[in-house]
Amino acid sequence: MKTRTFSFAFKKTLPIMLGFSFLGITYGLYMHQLGFNFLYPTLMAMTIFGGSVEFIIANLLTKAFNPWSVFFLALIVNSRHIFYSISMLERYRGAGWRKPLLIFGLCDETFSINYATELPDDIDKDNFYLYVTMLNYFYWVFGAFLGGVFGSLINVQLNGLDFVMTALFIVIFVDQVLREKDHFSSRTGFLIALACLFIFGDTIFLPISMFIMIIIFYVQYRRTGGTAS
Amino acid sequence: MTLPQQIITVAMAVLATMLTRFLPFLLFPSQNKTPRFVIQLGELLPPAILGMLVIYSYREQLLHPTSMSVIALIAGLVTVGLHVWKRNMVLSILGGTAVYMFFINIL
DSSP states (O other): HHHHHHHHHHHHHHHHHHHHHHHHHHHHHHHHEEEEEEEEHHHHHTTTTOHHHHHHHHHHHOOOOHHHHHHHHHHHHHHHHHHHHHHHHTGGGGGGGGGHHHHTTTTTHHHHHHOOOOOOTTTTTHHHHHHHHHHHHHHHHHHHHHHHHHHHGGGOOTTTHHHHHEEEEEEEEHHHHHHOOOHHHHHHHHHHHHHHHHHHHHTTTHHHHHHHHHHHHHHHHHHHTTTTO | OOHHHHHHEEEEEEHHHHHHHHHHHHHHHHTSSSOHHHHHHHHHHHHHHHHHHHHHHHHHHSSSOEEEEEEEEHHHHHHHHHHHHHHOHHHHHHHHHHHHHHHHHHH
16 A cells, blocks of 8 residues: 555646656756855755745845845745645645655645545555645655755756646646636635735735735635535 | 854755754644644645746746747647646656757747
């Protein structure tokens, strides 16, 4: 059952393997070009494990020391993780010793796969979550390491491969919309985020959209008297 | 920046990132009863987040439109079309990406 679960998880992460290796290598290369040796991208990938923030911090490391602005910037950019964790509270409940690892590795892609995959009966839920989390972590860290080590040796010819990640999110969203009976939540998320992006710009739109969504869902919860669950 | 300053900078980013992931689990530990609204939020939110992630992926293309944005939108529509038609995740992802890479590299 363990090997079956692993191969099932592995197949689900294949698009992410493609996207993360490519983006990870790009990130390693980027830090190399900024003048940092391979330990920087590798260690930052291992400890932060959040792609967009790593790119931002790489750039900030070349500027003046300002730890609090780094802290708040990372908090804003990664605020969406709070939503992933709230959504996974119940699913990760019985995960035992795996739980800290699952939470530590809860990135966009891992959340999408672990939330959206419908598991057959012969697949162990907790191990599936763990394998997806660890595989995605490995792809990203290994990519960053490769990019950092080989630096200028690798000539990235695969212009545009990063679209794999966008396509993955599109497919998972389309799946969700096709599967659900009520489009209230997906429509709310899509439209609020779109509006907030144009009104507030790309740094701050995530926390603001999330705040508005919580208010909308709370109003909905009050109106239905909290009976929906 | 000196090395200790670099370490502190990265540590701040790690701290903020970990905070965003661990906070809900710390606020609502599994041995306690999670408030009903939070449980319902956990059920209501995911479709909204998945929609938000699509916008998040397109944030730069939408805010700073170029010919690349048009390609990205077309490739996205191809991905949607393929998926509604065949419901095959790998096919939709590779098909959309292939369209994107093709146009990006010939233009």
